[in-house]
Amino acid sequence: MAPTSDQKTGIELKTLGHRIRHHRIRNGLTLDDLGAIVGVAGSQLSLIENGKREPKLSLLQAIADAVSTSVTDLISGEPPNRRAALEIELERAQSSQVFRQLGVPPVKVSKGLPDETLESIIGLHRELERREQEAIATPEEARRANTELRLRQRVADNYLPEIEALAEKQLRAAGHASGALTHRTVSIMAEQLGFELIYAADLPSSTRSITDLENGRIYLPPASIPGGHGLRSMALQAMAHRLLGHERPTDYADFLQQRLEINYYAACCLMPETAAVAFLEQARQERNLAVEDFRDAFGVTHEAAGMRMTNLLTTHLGMRLHFLRVGGEGQVERVYENDDLPLPEDVTGAIEGQIVCRRFSARSAFDQQNRTTEHYQYTDTPTGTFWCSTQTGSRSTGEFSITVGVPFDDAKWWRGRETQVRATSTCPDESCCRRPPTVAQSPWRGKAWPSARVHTHIFSPLPRGAFPGVDDLEVYEFLDRHSTS
Structure with missing residues (x-):
C-alpha cells in the first residue's frame, strides 16, 4: 500500500530529524548546546528531531553550519544509520491502514528498546503486509468471484472491443496479414515490446511462463513440448500483462479478471477479429x-x-x-x-x-x-x-x-x-437422470453401500500468493539461475 502524501511528509521529517540528531551527537552537542548556537530553545529542536515540526530553511542552514555539514546532507532521504532506518520503517508500518485496522496501540520507541526487538516487530509488520497483498480466497469466495465474472461477460456477449483493437494493432505492427500466426511473428511481437523469448527446460512446475522485467526476457517451456499453439498462446499471454498495464492482483477477483483478459488477447492474436469474422460469415x-x-x-x-x-x-x-x-x-x-x-x-x-x-x-x-x-x-x-x-x-x-x-x-x-x-x-428435475427409475421397487435398496471417490480439491484451500498457485521461491531461484546466462 503506497503511503499518502501526509504519511510521506511525516516520514521525510522523521528522516530529517534522525539526521540532525546523528550529526549533533557526533559533534558532542546536547539539545541545549545546539539550541544556544542556532538561537532556539532545546525543546524546539527536540520537536524537530522527533519529526513533529518542520524547520524553516534559515534554521536548517544554521543547524548545518553548527554541526559542520550541508543542508543537502541533512535533507537526504537516507537514514543516517541502521537504528534510524529501523525506527523509520516501524513508523511507516504503524501509520499504514493495514495496521490501524487491527485496533491495537502502536509501539512507542525508546532508547532502551533493543535493535533486535525492533527487527522482530518490523518482521511481523512485513509479514502482515505480505499477507494483505496476497490474492487469496476461500473456495466459496472464488466460486462467487468466478460467477460474477461469467455473468459480466454474459451481459457483454463475451466481447471485449478494446482488446480486439489492441491485438489487431500489434499484429499489423509485426507484419502479420493472414493465415495462422507463426512462432516467428510472435517473437517479433515480443521484440517490439522489448522482450526476448527464451525456452527453458527448468521452468518451475507451478508456472506456465515467467517474465523477467529487469532483463527483458519471457521464459517458456521447451519448444519440443507437443502442441505449438500452446507456446504461442503462453507467449502472447505474458505480453498481454504488459500491454494491458496489469499490476499485482489486489484480490482473487482481480486475478481472475487479469487471466480472462490475457487469454482473450491471445485468442485475438491467434484468430484476429477481421479475418475470423470474414471466415465465419462466409x-x-x-x-x-x-x-x-x-x-x-x-x-x-x-x-x-x-x-x-x-x-x-x-x-x-x-x-x-x-x-x-x-x-x-x-x-x-x-x-x-x-x-x-x-x-x-x-x-x-x-x-x-x-x-x-x-x-x-x-x-x-x-x-x-x-x-x-x-x-x-x-x-x-x-x-x-x-x-x-x-x-x-x-x-x-x-x-x-x-x-x-x-x-x-x-x-x-x-x-x-x-x-x-x-x-x-x-x-x-432429478427424475431426469439422477434418480433411479424404480426406487420404490429396487431390490438393492438398503442392501448396497458404495464408497465414494472424494474429490480432494473440494477440501483443499485455494493456493496462496500474489499470483495464486505460483511458488514464489521456485520463481526467484529460477531467475537467479538464468540471470547470468
Missing part, C-alpha cells in the same frame, strides 16, 4: 459453420476455436450460443452461455464443478465408438431445443469433451444439422 452463407473448420483455418485447438466463437458470433452474426468443457465424470470445467441453456448451479450461482445432464451431448458423446469426428445432437430442454456439436479428447487426467451449441432456429447455419440424434432432458 461459412454461414454456405450454411457450413463448423468448429473444426474454424480450428484448422487458424491452427489452434478445438477448445480455443470454440471459445473464440463465443467472442464473435453474437456481436457480429447475431447468434446466441453456449460453450462447455466437461470432464469424463460429467463435471463442468469451463462454461459460457447466453442462449438460456439450462445448466446446473450451486447456491452461489457457480456452474463450474457441477454435473451436467446425462442426456446432454457433452456427456453422451463419450459413448460414441467413433471419437475422431464431431458428435451432433438435438436436445429438448425445459427452455427449448438446442443443437450441439461435441468433440471428445483425452489428457493425463482423463477424458473431456468440448461442446458448442445454439438454439434450434440457428442450427440451419451449421454442418451436422441433419443429424437424427435427439434426446430429452428435464434437468434440474
Whole structure:
C-alpha cells in the first residue's frame, strides 16, 4: 500500500530529524548546546528531531553550519544509520491502514528498546503486509468471484472491443496479414515490446511462463513440448500483462479478471477479429459453420476455436450460443452461455464443478465408438431445443469433451444439422437422470453401500500468493539461475 502524501511528509521529517540528531551527537552537542548556537530553545529542536515540526530553511542552514555539514546532507532521504532506518520503517508500518485496522496501540520507541526487538516487530509488520497483498480466497469466495465474472461477460456477449483493437494493432505492427500466426511473428511481437523469448527446460512446475522485467526476457517451456499453439498462446499471454498495464492482483477477483483478459488477447492474436469474422460469415452463407473448420483455418485447438466463437458470433452474426468443457465424470470445467441453456448451479450461482445432464451431448458423446469426428445432437430442454456439436479428447487426467451449441432456429447455419440424434432432458428435475427409475421397487435398496471417490480439491484451500498457485521461491531461484546466462 503506497503511503499518502501526509504519511510521506511525516516520514521525510522523521528522516530529517534522525539526521540532525546523528550529526549533533557526533559533534558532542546536547539539545541545549545546539539550541544556544542556532538561537532556539532545546525543546524546539527536540520537536524537530522527533519529526513533529518542520524547520524553516534559515534554521536548517544554521543547524548545518553548527554541526559542520550541508543542508543537502541533512535533507537526504537516507537514514543516517541502521537504528534510524529501523525506527523509520516501524513508523511507516504503524501509520499504514493495514495496521490501524487491527485496533491495537502502536509501539512507542525508546532508547532502551533493543535493535533486535525492533527487527522482530518490523518482521511481523512485513509479514502482515505480505499477507494483505496476497490474492487469496476461500473456495466459496472464488466460486462467487468466478460467477460474477461469467455473468459480466454474459451481459457483454463475451466481447471485449478494446482488446480486439489492441491485438489487431500489434499484429499489423509485426507484419502479420493472414493465415495462422507463426512462432516467428510472435517473437517479433515480443521484440517490439522489448522482450526476448527464451525456452527453458527448468521452468518451475507451478508456472506456465515467467517474465523477467529487469532483463527483458519471457521464459517458456521447451519448444519440443507437443502442441505449438500452446507456446504461442503462453507467449502472447505474458505480453498481454504488459500491454494491458496489469499490476499485482489486489484480490482473487482481480486475478481472475487479469487471466480472462490475457487469454482473450491471445485468442485475438491467434484468430484476429477481421479475418475470423470474414471466415465465419462466409461459412454461414454456405450454411457450413463448423468448429473444426474454424480450428484448422487458424491452427489452434478445438477448445480455443470454440471459445473464440463465443467472442464473435453474437456481436457480429447475431447468434446466441453456449460453450462447455466437461470432464469424463460429467463435471463442468469451463462454461459460457447466453442462449438460456439450462445448466446446473450451486447456491452461489457457480456452474463450474457441477454435473451436467446425462442426456446432454457433452456427456453422451463419450459413448460414441467413433471419437475422431464431431458428435451432433438435438436436445429438448425445459427452455427449448438446442443443437450441439461435441468433440471428445483425452489428457493425463482423463477424458473431456468440448461442446458448442445454439438454439434450434440457428442450427440451419451449421454442418451436422441433419443429424437424427435427439434426446430429452428435464434437468434440474432429478427424475431426469439422477434418480433411479424404480426406487420404490429396487431390490438393492438398503442392501448396497458404495464408497465414494472424494474429490480432494473440494477440501483443499485455494493456493496462496500474489499470483495464486505460483511458488514464489521456485520463481526467484529460477531467475537467479538464468540471470547470468
